[in-house]
Amino acid sequence: MEDKLVCEKCGKETKRKSNRQRQCPRCRKKHQKEADIRKWTKYYQRNKEKVKNLAKKQKKALYELRRRHPTEYKSIYDKIR
C-alpha cells in the first residue's frame, strides 16, 4: 500500500512517510531552514549584548552561526549590529 500526499506548499504529489506530514521533503527542508534562521535571528536579537561580548571574547556563538548558515550569517549579523 502506497500512501500519497499532496504538498500544502507546492501542490506536488509525494510519498507520505508519516501521518503528520503535510509537505514534500523539499518544502519541509526549506521550511526547517527558515525556522532555524528565525530562531537564530531571534536569539541574537534577544542577546545582543551577550553576543557582542562573545564576539569580542571568543566568538563561539558567531562561529556556530556561520558554520550552520554560512550564507545567512552575514545578513543576520548585519541585523544585530
Ligand SMILES: [Zn+2]
Ligand atoms: Zn512541496
